[in-house]
Amino acid sequence: MSQGIAFGARLFALRDGTTKPDRVNHTEIVKLPCKTGIVSVVVFEALCSTVLPTIQRSRRLMSLDTFRGIAIACMILANNPGTWGAIYPPLRHAEWHGCTPTDLIFPSFLFAAGVAMAFSLSQYITSHATSEPVGWRILRRCTLLFVLGVILNGFPYYSWETLRILGILQRISLAYLIAALVVLNLSVARQWLFAIAVLVGYQIAMQLIPVPGFGAGDLSPEGNLAAFIDRTILGSPHLWQRGPFDPEGLLATLPASVTVLMGYFTGDWLRRQLFDRGTSLRMAIAGIACIISGWLWGFGFPINKALWTSSFVLFSGGWALLLFAICYQLADVWNWRSWAFPFKVFGLNAIFLFFASGIVSRLLVRIPVRWQGDTLSLKMWLYKTIFQPLGNMEGSLAFAIVTVVIWWFVLYGLYRKGVFFKV
Numbered sequence: 001m002s003q004g005i006a007f008g009a010r011l012f013a014l015r016d017g018t019t020k021p022d023r024v025n026h027t028e029i030v031k032l033p034c035k036t037g038i039v040s041v042v043v044f045e046a047l048c049s050t051v052l053p054t055i056q057r058s059r060r061l062m063s064l065d066t067f068r069g070i071a072i073a074c075m076i077l078a079n080n081p082g083t084w085g086a087i088y089p090p091l092r093h094a095e096w097h098g099c100t101p102t103d104l105i106f107p108s109f110l111f112a113a114g115v116a117m118a119f120s121l122s123q124y125i126t127s128h129a130t131s132e133p134v135g136w137r138i139l140r141r142c143t144l145l146f147v148l149g150v151i152l153n154g155f156p157y158y159s160w161e162t163l164r165i166l167g168i169l170q171r172i173s174l175a176y177l178i179a180a181l182v183v184l185n186l187s188v189a190r191q192w193l194f195a196i197a198v199l200v201g202y203q204i205a206m207q208l209i210p211v212p213g214f215g216a217g218d219l220s221p222e223g224n225l226a227a228f229i230d231r232t233i234l235g236s237p238h239l240w241q242r243g244p245f246d247p248e249g250l251l252a253t254l255p256a257s258v259t260v261l262m263g264y265f266t267g268d269w270l271r272r273q274l275f276d277r278g279t280s281l282r283m284a285i286a287g288i289a290c291i292i293s294g295w296l297w298g299f300g301f302p303i304n305k306a307l308w309t310s311s312f313v314l315f316s317g318g319w320a321l322l323l324f325a326i327c328y329q330l331a332d333v334w335n336w337r338s339w340a341f342p343f344k345v346f347g348l349n350a351i352f353l354f355f356a357s358g359i360v361s362r363l364l365v366r367i368p369v370r371w372q373g374d375t376l377s378l379k380m381w382l383y384k385t386i387f388q389p390l391g392n393m394e395g396s397l398a399f400a401i402v403t404v405v406i407w408w409f410v411l412y413g414l415y416r417k418g419v420f421f422k423v
Contacts, residue, residue: 061119062331062340063324063340064115064324065347066327066331066347067108067323068116069343069344069345069350070323070343071108072109072354073346074102076353076400076403076404076407077091077400077401077403078091078102080361080403080404081399082379082397083383086392087396087397091397091400093305094304094305096220096306099303099305103316107320108319108323109172110175110256110260111260111262111266111317112347113172114261114265115263115266115267115270117176117180117183117263118264118270121184122268134184135180135184138177138180141423142176143173145170145423146173146174149166149169149170152358152359155358156362156366162237162242165238166230166234166239166246166250168354169355171256175253175256175257176260178257179257179264182261183264191261191265192265194261195261195262198255199255200310202255202310203301203310206226207301211223212228219307221243221245226251226307229251230246230249230250233250234250247305252308255312255313259316262320266283275332279328280326280328281325283324283325283328284322286318287320287323288322289318290314290315290317290321291315291318292318293314294313294316294317294318295311295315297310327340345411348420349415351423352411352421356407363378364377364379365377365379383395383396386399387399
């Protein structure tokens, strides 16, 4: 009985914040002696069902900040080679169908946004509070993200005749908005039905709706339905590189919102779980199942990041879930946090990092430097004089790594001052 009282005291101490939640394990309940009878068992079941979920909800996930930080750090690494003519294959996007490690970075970021959504919106969903105020806040946030994306696309010269409308931040904005509206207005069952309907419906539309001049089922860059819609609504001059399609196009934003929902479903389930390896294992198993399902689906609807195909949603979302499970096990279950801190610094200012690094990279290619009788951009001068002597491929990668390191020190300075930019 004394063991039971002691354990109950620990639970209430946890709720009051006088001890650490990661020291509690549900197996302690099983180890309690049963001599106190059925009443004691019922009491402890009640304690665990009321106090432990509160502990889980009140603790910030180190793994989420870490995972988001890994995603944005990899994004900066992939976006800033010394020269685009010398890139190692894993740091390239697939030319069209297929998937490389770099193709998994953006969906991982969207997945992380979905996990965070589960925690940020939980109070409105569980309390059945009106969704109008939070709805306006989400709309304002997504509008600002979209505007920042357009500003980044045109910087520093803005030609409205050729300004690209869509992009990474715009995709985050629209996909998050759609997912948030689904979460706030539909029941859990209908949220799942929405996700399934989008993935199935997207394949049906892409393969059965004919495109003028190409017919139905053409998944080429020029002939697919998503590209046709972008050209029709936005016009080719406002697409990526003023080409026939945009990899962050309008129609493909729908399946991208399912990537956010996959993160939301994970986070919503995670809020009610204990910090133990069983939670990590179940996430890992689910991730592997999604990877296999996406791979199999790819035989009927090819894995393609540019089109954000349904198979790509499951495949990339599965990898995101698996990698997040690993981060969760290391950082939140085992409390191995020293390795995670550098990525946490990235993750706490991720949007600022993406925007600011985009501005700086655009400036580097536009500032002229005279060198050996020729005029180079400042970026190319830095690459040729400092990094290229290491070798083309090695120097290009070293340039990208140094860029990531420099930005880490910038963000660490902000972290030390407690400055975190939120949209």
